[in-house]
Amino acid sequence: MRNRKATPYLLVLPAWAWLGMFFVVPIGGMLSLSLTTGNVVTGFQQTFEVGNYVDAVGTYWEQILRSLSYGACATLICIVVGYPMAYWIAFRAGPYKSAYLLLLLLPFFVSFVLRTISWRFLLADNGIVLQTLKSIGLAPADLQVLNSAPAVVLGLAYNFLPFMVLPIYAVLERMDHRIVEAAHDLYAGRVRAFTQVILPVSLPGVFAGVLMTFIPTSADYVNASVLGGADNIMIGNVIHTQYLVNNNYPIAASITFVLMGLLLLGIFGYARALGTERVMEVHA
Amino acid sequence: MVTTNSSTEEPAEATRRGEVAPAIGLEGVAKSYRSGSETVRAVDGIDLEIARGEFFSLLGPSGCGKTTTMRMIAGFEEPTEGVVRLSGRDVNGVPANHRDVNMVFQSYALFPHMNVAANVAFGLRRRRVPKKEIKRRVDEILDLVELGPRAEHRPSQLSGGQQQRVALARALVNEPGALLLDEPLGALDLKLRQSMQVELKRIQREVGITFVYVTHDQGEALTMSDRVAVMNGGLVEQLGTPAQIYERPATRFVADFIGTGNLLPGRVENTDGAGPYRVALGSGTTALVASLPEGAGTGTEVHLTVRPEKIRIGVEDPGGELTTIPGTVSETVYMGASTHYQVALPGGAEVIVHRQNSSDATLAATRGDRVWLSWEPHHSYALP
Numbered sequence: 001m002r003n004r005k006a007t008p009y010l011l012v013l014p015a016w017a018w019l020g021m022f023f024v025v026p027i028g029g030m031l032s033l034s035l036t037t038g039n040v041v042t043g044f045q046q047t048f049e050v051g052n053y054v055d056a057v058g059t060y061w062e063q064i065l066r067s068l069s070y071g072a073c074a075t076l077i078c079i080v081v082g083y084p085m086a087y088w089i090a091f092r093a094g095p096y097k098s099a100y101l102l103l104l105l106l107p108f109f110v111s112f113v114l115r116t117i118s119w120r121f122l123l124a125d126n127g128i129v130l131q132t133l134k135s136i137g138l139a140p141a142d143l144q145v146l147n148s149a150p151a152v153v154l155g156l157a158y159n160f161l162p163f164m165v166l167p168i169y170a171v172l173e174r175m176d177h178r179i180v181e182a183a184h185d186l187y188a189g190r191v192r193a194f195t196q197v198i199l200p201v202s203l204p205g206v207f208a209g210v211l212m213t214f215i216p217t218s219a220d221y222v223n224a225s226v227l228g229g230a231d232n233i234m235i236g237n238v239i240h241t242q243y244l245v246n247n248n249y250p251i252a253a254s255i256t257f258v259l260m261g262l263l264l265l266g267i268f269g270y271a272r273a274l275g276t277e278r279v280m281e282v283h284a
Numbered sequence: 285m286v287t288t289n290s291s292t293e294e295p296a297e298a299t300r301r302g303e304v305a306p307a308i309g310l311e312g313v314a315k316s317y318r319s320g321s322e323t324v325r326a327v328d329g330i331d332l333e334i335a336r337g338e339f340f341s342l343l344g345p346s347g348c349g350k351t352t353t354m355r356m357i358a359g360f361e362e363p364t365e366g367v368v369r370l371s372g373r374d375v376n377g378v379p380a381n382h383r384d385v386n387m388v389f390q391s392y393a394l395f396p397h398m399n400v401a402a403n404v405a406f407g408l409r410r411r412r413v414p415k416k417e418i419k420r421r422v423d424e425i426l427d428l429v430e431l432g433p434r435a436e437h438r439p440s441q442l443s444g445g446q447q448q449r450v451a452l453a454r455a456l457v458n459e460p461g462a463l464l465l466d467e468p469l470g471a472l473d474l475k476l477r478q479s480m481q482v483e484l485k486r487i488q489r490e491v492g493i494t495f496v497y498v499t500h501d502q503g504e505a506l507t508m509s510d511r512v513a514v515m516n517g518g519l520v521e522q523l524g525t526p527a528q529i530y531e532r533p534a535t536r537f538v539a540d541f542i543g544t545g546n547l548l549p550g551r552v553e554n555t556d557g558a559g560p561y562r563v564a565l566g567s568g569t570t571a572l573v574a575s576l577p578e579g580a581g582t583g584t585e586v587h588l589t590v591r592p593e594k595i596r597i598g599v600e601d602p603g604g605e606l607t608t609i610p611g612t613v614s615e616t617v618y619m620g621a622s623t624h625y626q627v628a629l630p631g632g633a634e635v636i637v638h639r640q641n642s643s644d645a646t647l648a649a650t651r652g653d654r655v656w657l658s659w660e661p662h663h664s665y666a667l668p
Contacts, residue, residue: 178393179393179395181387182394182454183406185358185359185380185381185386187410187411188381188410189379189381201396201397203397
């Protein structure tokens with residue numbers, strides 16, 4: 001009885017402890033690290049060296065831009081491929097909805113890296129896909145897909161597709177199907193009913209899907225290193241190399257914050273353009 | 285729009301005389317579904333003609349096929365047999381968006397991402413009505429349903445009753461050949477439902493549009509409709525005015541489903557002349573009925589029906605040209621304006637009697653008292 005008021009706070013305490021330990025403390029440490037100078041041998045001194053950020057952007061702007069554009073392309077592919085999938089499962093799969101969702105998720109029972117490596121095997125110059133296409137004359141004999149930008153984008157789109165499909169599916173699934181009938185009843189054909197009713201009502205799902213694919217794809221380094229080759233390095237690979245190979249922690253940390261800042265800016269801009277109010281309200 | 289119709293009977297009359305095609309015509313319409321290996325006939329062959337300007341109700345319990353019938357008129361379902369006609373035109377195979385009818389959904393089905401005005405304007409926009417006219421008609425219809433000040437609100441900001449009126453306005457603004465309403469008041473509480481019944485009737489009179497109203501609530505159907513089709517098991521059990529349906533039920537189902545019906549099993553004793561006819565109720569009691577089922581002969585098993593408020597209850601045998609039966613009061617329920625008696629007959633059957641608590645008569649019959657029940661022969665009928 002005495003502690004009734006404190007109970008909710010006590011219950012939420014582990015969550016706060018978790019966030020503090022694994023988010024606030026590391027990010028604070030990273031921020032401080034990004035403003036130091038020195039090297040692993042002599043140690044890093046806190047000098048509030050803002051020049052690290054200038055260096056990071058000046059040296060790696062190309063990789064940053066490339067990452068954002070790869071992420072955007074992969075996200076776009078995910079929308080184009082994922083929306084019809086979600087639509088079909090939600091409206092047309094009938095009693096087999098769960099089976100199709102399971103099929104969609106089944107590849108994710110295999111490790112992320114392994115799945116990406118299997119794409120190397122599929123897309124190899126003499127692999128089953130290209131070899132077949134070349135032998136029946138559908139592709140030029142010298143076509144190479146591996147170690148190119150399209151290979152990385154395709155790999156990213158493949159790996160993050162479910163993160164687009166699931167939120168869209170969730171919105172479509174709980175949508176009152178009668179509003180589609182109402183649209184038809186009010187003289188809208190199939191196209192109008194989709195563009196005027198189904199699509200706008202499902203936008204919050206697309207919004208969530210874009211966040212959940214664009215952020216991780218832009219920051220990914222596995223696909224670029226497995227499928228991209230030397231010319232298609234993404235910013236994730238740079239951070240990885242600076243940390244683990246060059247041990248240049250200040251630069252690695254400052255690139256991380258630049259990427260984070262850009263992503264946050266992008267998200268706020270996106271939410272604004274779409275109208276957060278609308279996005280949040282529609283199915284509230 | 286809003287062609288004010290001072291007398292809604294007029295166009296209906298014209299239809300009956302065959303001068304104008306009925307707003308809606310159903311000819312042998314049936315709908316079967318495959319459910320696993322079985323075929324279910326949700327609608328089992330219906331013939332109906334709904335006149336222009338009529339307030340027509342499809343009344344029945346859930347699963348009777350009334351909603352499926354309405355969805356076939358709207359174009360959401362195709363009949364497996366028969367023809368649906370709108371203003372005389374065969375519309376089989378015509379999709380919903382090309383039919384001149386509009387629907388008010390039970391769940392309202394308002395577009396959540398649009399405000400009230402945009403919801404109402406949706407149909408007019410699809411029909412490429414000029415912008416100025418859209419605005420004028422939307423304003424007009426929102427005034428009619430008294431929602432003018434809420435035009436900029438989202439559906440989620442409105443109460444259930446207001447959402448209901450938006451759904452009505454969204455359909456009415458298109459001036460359809462017929463308006464289909466699928467249990468539109470089902471989600472509202474009792475008080476609101478009753479005031480919306482009056483409101484709906486008023487709107488229908490003002491706009492003069494044919495209303496087809498689907499409901500399982502007999503009170504709603506009786507108070508609002510010009511005609512009612514009582515449905516059961518995919519068939520129309522009876523078609524008629526509310527008074528005909530109530531006073532003169534054609535089947536046992538209708539007698540039981542509409543109001544409180546007394547159904548007493550009995551055996552026909554004579555079939556001579558134009559009636560009244562005698563029906564033996566067992567244990568030596570006999571009742572007089574105004575009509576017999578078609579083809580009934582002496583000895584045919586029938587069910588006698590009589591409404592509770594048509595029965596008089598007294599302590600003495602009134603005699604005369606009445607049906608008089610002795611019984612024992614087994615329950616009394618005081619309802620304020622009236623008292624309901626449950627009376628056991630000699631054969632064991634129970635009869636419900638409603639008695640007005642008017643000032644001139646008081647009957648102090650209580651549980652266990654011997655009473656006499658009597659009614660005019662023309663208030664009871666023998667049903668198969």
